[in-house]
Amino acid sequence: xxxxxxxxxxxxxxxxxxxxxxxxxxxxxxxxxxxxxxxxxxxxxxxxxxxxxxxxxxxxxxxxxxxxxxxxxxxxxxxxxxxxxxxxxxxxxxxxxxxxxxxxxxxxxxxxxxxxxxxxxxxxxxxxxxxxxxxxxxxxxxxxxxxxxxxxxxxxxxxxxxxxxxxxx
Numbered sequence: 001x002x003x004x005x006x007x008x009x010x011x012x013x014x015x016x017x018x019x020x021x022x023x024x025x026x027x028x029x030x031x032x033x034x035x036x037x038x039x040x041x042x043x044x045x046x047x048x049x050x051x052x053x054x055x056x057x058x059x060x061x062x063x064x065x066x067x068x069x070x071x072x073x074x075x076x077x078x079x080x081x082x083x084x085x086x087x088x089x090x091x092x093x094x095x096x097x098x099x100x101x102x103x104x105x106x107x108x109x110x111x112x113x114x115x116x117x118x119x120x121x122x123x124x125x126x127x128x129x130x131x132x133x134x135x136x137x138x139x140x141x142x143x144x145x146x147x148x149x150x151x152x153x154x155x156x157x158x159x160x161x162x163x164x165x166x167x168x169x
Contacts (some may be wrong), residue, residue, distance in 0.1 A: 016085050023085070026077050032069050036101050037066045054129050061129075069120070072115040079103040079111075106160050113153040120146045 044059045051059075078100055081087055090096040103111070124146045127134055134142070 019080070019085050020132050023077050023081050026073050030073050030077075033066050033070045033073075037063060037070075040066070051158050058126050060130055065119055065122050068115055071115050072112065075099075075103070075111055075115075076108065079108045083108070106164065109156055110153075110160060113149070117146075117153050120149045138166045 040059065040062055044056070045065075048056065059102070078088065078097075082100070083103075083105055088100070124142055127139065127142050131139065
């Protein structure tokens with residue numbers, strides 16, 4: 001019976017490797033974001049002399065959005081892989097990010113919601129720069145959704161603080 005239990009436990013433990021295709025898919029998503037980023041940058045460069053300054057700002061905000069999403073994907077990829085699959089051995093590598101190996105699931109959650117809030121804020125700024133194109137109802141829902149993200153982020157942070165009180169106090 002002990003051998004069956006050990007086999008079951010090893011099977012469950014090794015099933016973590018089934019996450020690798022998900023992480024590879026996220027890597028491909030970053031590549032797709034890069035293609036979109038380059039296409040938008042190319043379009044913006046080609047039309048810079050014919051568009052208004054506010055349109056240029058909106059297009060730059062779209063590039064920032066893409067950069068934030070790509071950065072978030074990198075954090076999720078590396079932290080998720082290290083948390084759930086295997087440690088990434090980069091000791092001594094000069095380019096190893098300082099946060100790598102230190103972000104647990106709780107910190108990852110906060111980074112994700114923080115990034116979502118930032119992305120939502122950029123989207124809301126874009127809306128405010130083009131307010132004439134949106135109805136009052138659209139503006140109401142955009143602000144409401146953004147505030148929901150902000151409140152959710154604050155609640156996540158408070159729950160995390162309550163579940164992991166500062167040990168020095």
